[in-house]
Amino acid sequence: MSVTGTERVEKSEPGLREITYTICPVPLGSHVAVEKGWLEEELAAVGAAPRYIRSRPEHDWPTHFTHQLPDFFRDGGNIPAIWARSRGEKTRVVGLTFSGTGGRIIVAAHARFNRISDLRGKKIALPRRADTDRIDFWRATAERGILLALELNGLSGNDVEIVELISHGAGFLPPKPAQKPLDAFDAAQVNVVSGAEVEALFTGEVDAIYADFGRAKILEGEGKVKAIEDLGHYPDWTLQVANTPHTITVSADLAENNPEIVVAYLKAAIRGGRWINENHAEAGRLFANVTSYRCPIGAARVLDGYNFVPNLTGRSIAGIEVEKRFLLDHGYIENDFDVHQWVDRSFLEQALALLDGQVGTGTSPCRAEPACTAL
Incomplete structure (x- = not known):
């Protein structure tokens, strides 16, 4: 029986720093990065290894919402990320994906x-x-x-x-x-x-x-x-804006002390996003298993018109502000904060620059994603 990357991490490979991650059940490049082995590959190159939150003890699972574990990445709906930040959790937004339909x-x-x-x-x-x-x-x-x-x-x-x-x-x-x-x-x-x-x-x-x-x-x-x-x-x-744009957030201490790990995660997510952009049919089959879009054909159609490469465009950041304002005005969060100070562009810029010098990693013809990712 083959052993998946996450199963190998469970055995704690010597010398690799364990990084916990969680991903919401929505179409995201991070899902592809996990299934293709790119997340494990990119993290291993900087001396780290991924571990999915639900492979940890059950008392750690609420971190999907609270963001309280150290060395932690979260990719998914923005509402829990905004809530955690408003409660004082020290996190950074390092990527956004705006693929919402409003409902x-x-x-x-x-x-x-x-x-x-x-x-x-x-x-x-x-x-x-x-x-x-x-x-x-x-x-x-x-x-x-x-x-x-x-x-x-x-x-x-x-x-x-x-x-x-x-x-x-x-x-x-x-x-x-x-x-x-x-x-x-x-x-x-x-x-x-x-x-x-x-x-x-x-x-x-x-x-x-x-x-x-x-x-x-x-x-x-x-x-x-x-x-x-x-x-x-x-x-x-x-x-x-409906729990979107989806946010990639990371523990602030990890970002400050080990920026290479954050860049590595983003490289994997970017590769995943570029692959989605170029392979809607195959991506639809994957997302039929990890999202609410049960039909592969229907899941593939949902991908049309969106760019799944993480970005930090003005519109995506403004979308986070729209969501935060609603949550604040309607009592879902108590404390306001500056969204622009929460966002750190440096990691995404470096990840894109490094990937644009590589070949055969699921690259996209859209070479300058932060400027051209309007959707």
């Missing part, structure tokens, strides 16, 4: 609602985690999406009945150990569209819910729901 407002397929204005006086679900040990990113994303959809159609939260639905448990990811993200998320596929708000929609307890694009497409594909609003179909790009 949709969906209703039961048989419902006589065809537009948001039809929901005046009706019930819209807003999920809430029973546990308060970490930020409720699902609720924050849903609340912003709902309020935006209402505003775009001349309504406000006062024109509908917001029904809070409490959810218990860990969510869609089973509480089991895993050696890498694929092991954890592949087994979770059956649960990605579950939730108190989905059940309430089907039983008629509520009339509409917010759903991210992947979740909505699965339910639409099953013929159970229809969308009456799509935040991704407007020219206003800020409407697509």
